[in-house]
Amino acid sequence: MGIGHRILNLIVTAVYLVVAFSLPLAAENSDRAMEMLEELPEAEPKEARRLAREIEHEWSKTGSAAMDLLLKRGREALEAGDSRQAIEHLTALTDHAPEFAEGWHLRAIAFANVALYGPALDDLGRALTLNPHNFNAMYSLGSVLEQVGHDDLALEAFERSAAIHPQSEDVTKALDRVAREIGGADL
Structure with a gap:
């Protein structure tokens, strides 16, 4: 398989992953995790870090x-x-x-x-299909897309992660970095 085909496969997979994010929430998320996910966007930074750790614990x-x-x-x-x-x-x-x-x-x-990167993107697709609210997996998707040079798709993944966990410092830094890279406005 040539480099062109690999890049096309990466792009197709990335688009699939972003779409998969909007699928219904899988049973893996407990009721408590769902409650915490609802609280997360409005939480103060210290409380958001605590909630994120508890959510991650539930997901583990x-x-x-x-x-x-x-x-x-x-x-x-x-x-x-x-x-x-x-x-x-x-x-x-x-x-x-x-x-x-x-x-x-x-x-x-x-x-x-x-x-x-191909297997990484495939696994992220599976993870996000099973748990579309996994802000860490969405951040990982953005990171992989950024590594393979698809900053526009990376920005979208980081934005989706930030919509779930807006207090994440890693996501905020990634959004700023990628937005500057593609010539977007500061976020």
């Missing part, structure tokens, strides 16, 4: 001790900078728990860390 519940172990090992490998090992653990997780969105999100990060 696999419901299985074995899957929890795979998630833990995948996260530890990512934190240690061993993305290849993380991919192995997180692949096992996504194979055995395909409806667990956070597994797909974390594996996407690992893929992006080793410049496997």
